[in-house]
Amino acid sequence: MEKIVVIGLGLIGGSLALDLKQRIECKVYGIDQNPEHIKKAKALGIIDDEIDFSEIKNASVVIIAVPVDIIPKVATEVLNVVSEDTLVFDVGSVKNNICVAIEKHPKRKNYVAAHPLAGTEFSGPEAAILNLFDNKVNILCESDKCDWKILDKALSLFKKLNMRIKMMNPVEHDRHIAYVSHLSHVSSFMLGKTVLEIEKNEQAIFDMASTGFASTVRLAKSSATTWTPIFLQNKENLIRSLEEYIKNLNEFKEMIETGNSEALTETMKSTNYIKTILNGIK
Structure with missing residues (x-):
């Protein structure tokens, strides 16, 4: 045995x-x-x-x-x-x-x-x-x-x-996992933080949380004691991915500020390609 x-x-x-x-x-x-x-x-x-x-x-x-x-x-x-x-x-x-x-x-x-x-x-x-x-x-x-x-x-x-x-290869693993997994956890944590800071009415958050919000913020329920060392151990790869993410957020914000509907539509349509890559994942 x-x-x-x-x-x-x-x-x-x-x-x-x-x-x-x-x-x-x-x-x-x-x-x-x-x-x-x-x-x-x-x-x-x-x-x-x-x-x-x-x-x-x-x-x-x-x-x-x-x-x-x-x-x-x-x-x-x-x-x-x-x-x-x-x-x-x-x-x-x-x-x-x-x-x-x-x-x-x-x-x-x-x-x-x-x-x-x-x-x-x-x-x-x-x-x-x-x-x-x-x-x-x-x-x-x-x-x-x-x-x-x-x-x-x-x-x-x-x-x-x-x-x-x-x-x-372990170096490649850490780079890829920063983009696909670690960044998504940061994004979820910060989405949850932002909503908690802006919306003080907890009942409103509960009542208005669609399945989209609930699924996007799901990872923000993860253990901080687990994820703090993960972020710090892979910080170089994570920082690079965060820099790119922040750049994209700023560009998206600018499109909204300037009313650039064409750029907004094209950005979201081109990003729809992700469904082809993730086809079959539930």
Whole structure:
């Protein structure tokens, strides 16, 4: 029976634990700095039991699901103690800093730098749900640096989760994810902030919030403790994307100020092309 250890029992770590318990014969153990997370995870059946860090040596799989700014430190500590056959992978949405930090570790071959593109706006063990990863993309970085047996174990596990695998350079990953994911979270947070600052009538916000507003601002409900380190760890790419976004907002504002209906229409019509790219995504 597989011994799986999940470090960090939030949405992603908890959901991985739930799914793996359903799909493979295993015992799942949890580590979390927050005692309440351990308590909730046990009560919800997410983990079978708590485990001490010193007991992970003989784990089959160690999953690191902690905030991205501490993944390099935790990854190094895990690699220091696991066996030669242990698969270690993280689920962070910023990859290059992690890959650089473990680049010269003697057990680098045990590590798979992964980013499952799945999640919700909720956090904590109570946010964990079954089937979160079905048909989702999982990006693997620097898989050529993994031992082939370790990589094969990882791919087999991800297959059981019904994930689609993409390979990517970590630098390219961080650049692309800043545009497609991190920028959308900033946009949602700032849309929510703007509306809260301008519209002081909370009942009016509730009454007039169409499905468009609700879906656009949905990500603003995400955990600040999760997203602050993500933004800072990928700040160079995020700043570049924000500069372009701000430029486009200013240009759009100018079109409205000058009554340039032709430019407004053309801008929105050309942007409609995004539906061709996203066709099939619900």
